[in-house]
Amino acid sequence: MLAAFLAVILVLLGVMNSYPLILSRQMIFNSKEQAIRSQASLISTALAGLESFTAESISQAMSLLDLSSLGRIIITDAYGNWLYEAVDGSLQPQYSTIQWCIQGALQGNDCVWPRLKSGVFYTNVSMPVMPDKEVTGAVYLFEADEDQGAILMSLRSTLARISVAVSLAALFLSAFLSETITRRMRQVLEAINQVRSGEYSYRIKVRGRDEVSQLGNEFNSLAERLQQTEEVRRRFVSDASHELKTPLAAIRLLSDSILQNPDIDGDTAREFVSDIGAESERLARTTDKLLRLTRLDNKVEGERSAVSMSQVVDSAMRILRPLAEAQGISLTYLDRGDGCIWANADEIYQVVFNLAENAIKYNVKGGSVELLSQREGKMILLSVRDTGIGIPDADLPHIFERFYRVDKARSREAGGSGLGLSIVRDLVQEYGGEIEACRRAEGGMEFKVRFPIYDGG
Ligand SMILES: Nc1ncnc2c1ncn2[C@@H]1O[C@H](COP(=O)(O)OP(=O)(O)OP(=O)(O)O)[C@@H](O)[C@H]1O
Ligand SMILES: [Mg+2]
Known part of the structure; x- marks a missing residue:
């Protein structure tokens, strides 16, 4: 892209440097040729009217003409002998050029030879003198114009200076642009590498609203999804x-x-x-x-049905009793009035099992675990109390977080992963219930769970 951009600029500069110069040189040549040609034709017409074609008569005729800005005037007879010559200025044509032009004119042709050399316009014009279809002599005129040449030269150097400035600006600008784009693309590539290696939280810092920024935004939302x-x-x-x-x-x-x-x-x-x-x-x-x-x-969603709380607690207790007995912990359940929940039985079982299991796992030898269920208005309450090690106040707000374990060593020993309570809380919330945990004054913990009662309607 950068190379194409620079190539276009170079072509434009080339055109800018050549076309105006060629055009103005051509215009100057044309206007000079016209001016000198008309002077030559004026002389040729004047000389064609002469009765005798001698040096004196030519000088006389020439003195009557009003000619200006010519560097050289030569008039010859039909054999090329110079009958009249006027010289003005130090810039003069070469002898061979004069001869070539005069020979051309003596053969009946108009000759024009314009030239631009070292900032000076040289114009050679020759014309035959022909009173009746026969050549009786030749007129040769020469002009050297330094002023117009100087104007053309200054135009050329101005264009060259502008070109250099434009080239430098284009070079810096394109280098800057390509560096900026490359750097930002490198950021995107770096981000892709990071995310590919598993660093999903990596984000691109997006600034601006151009295409690269849009790419960054798209990438960020992709990474977010991932x-x-x-x-x-x-x-x-x-x-x-x-x-x-x-x-x-x-x-x-x-x-x-x-x-x-x-x-x-x-x-x-x-x-x-x-x-x-x-x-x-x-x-x-x-x-x-x-x-x-x-x-x-x-x-x-698991299949739902009316689940009896006391039945769920009974089956969980049956399973947990051997665990409690192995640690000399007494496990009791007080059922103060049954109630049903419209739920998936396995999920309610998970809630009860996890709470009761914790109460046994984090208990002391010879301790006790009491479960109690009762109606509370439109809710059914399940309370799980233990006489265990309890949870420090500082940890209490975090125990429902995933993978949070208070005493990591003990929990690991008991095969815990810190997920049980977070799953319990999610399930309870799913059924529109609530859960709370508090320390008991006499030591140990009490977990209370409430579910909306299902009364058959
Ligand atoms: N009744 C309790 N008494 C004392 N500490 C408890 C009690 N219940 C939970 N905890 C503490 O809270 C932490 C989180 O409990 P949670 O049930 O979420 O995980 P876990 O029992 O370690 O592992 P998992 O239940 O996933 O097998 C436990 O590691 C434990 O430190
Ligand atoms: Mg647990």
């Missing part, structure tokens, strides 16, 4: 693993408790095995939901 997609992907992967973790942990707990208890009676063992079956079904439902999610790429 970042969002990446975030959704990560979130999906972590949520999916968490959802799979809950039933898997339950299956492990149940099978462990069967294995570690050699005197287990047949009924209890059957109950545990049926719970393992129920958890496997939950696992199958979860994987099915995840598969549908990947296919549709958006939220899949």
Whole structure:
């Protein structure tokens, strides 16, 4: 682009430097030729009227004519002998030029030889003297004009100066423009490299409103989309693993408790095995939901039905009891009046399970966990209380954030990823409910969850 731009400028400068000069030189030549030709023809006509063609009669006739600005006048007879000569000025033609012109005229031709040399216009004109169709002599006139030449020369040098200035300006301007564009394109390339290497938050600083800025804006919004997609992907992967973790942990707990208890009676063992079956079904439902999610790429609503809170709490407690017993923690549930929620049973189960599991995981040996459900106006309240280690006030506002863990070492030991509470909060909000966490005066935590009651309508 830069090369094409410079080439166009150079062609324009070339035309600008030659065309006006050629044109004005031609105009000066023409006007000089006309002026000198008319003088030659005036002399030739005057001499053609002479009775005798001698030096005296010619001098006489010439003295009567009003001739101006000529550097040389030569008049010859039919054989080329010079009968009259007048010389004015120091710039004179070469002898050979004079001879050439005179010979031409003696052969009956008008000869014109204009020349521009070293800034001076030289004009040679010769013409035959022909009273009757026969050549009796020749007139040769010569003029050297320095003034017009000087004007032409100054025009030429002015044009050259302008050209140099224009070339320099064009060169600087194009170098500046190309440097600016190249630098900004380099920024865009750098941004593309950054985003390609996974730095999705990288943005181009956009200034102005030209095409390169538009490119920057487009790139930024593309990167924004990529970042969002990446975030959704990560979130999906972590949520999916968490959802799979809950039933898997339950299956492990149940099978462990069967294995570690050699005197287990047949009924209890059957109950545990049926719970393992129920958890496997939950696992199958979860994987099915995840598969549908990947296919549709958006939220899949699980099937909703009237879910009884006390039934959900009972089944979660059955699964968690072995975990609580292993740590000598008492697990109790007080059901003060049942209520139903219009929801997906697995999701309500996840809420209860996560809260109760936390209450056991972050408890002390010999501690207790109490669950309580009751109606509260149009809401159903579930409270999960523990006598555990509690959460410091400074951490309390953050516990519902994704991946937030208060005591990282302990949480990691307990197999925690810091996702449980954020999933619980999202689910509760999805059903138009609310959740709060507070420290208990006697130590430990209390989590309260409220869901709108479904009363069959
Ligand atoms: N009842 C509780 N008592 C004390 N600390 C708690 C309690 N519940 C949660 N926490 C703290 O809050 C953090 C976040 O809990 P959350 O359930 O979100 O994650 P997690 O239990 O570490 O992992 P996950 O539930 O994903 O397996 C926990 O790491 C823990 O430090
Ligand atoms: Mg948890």
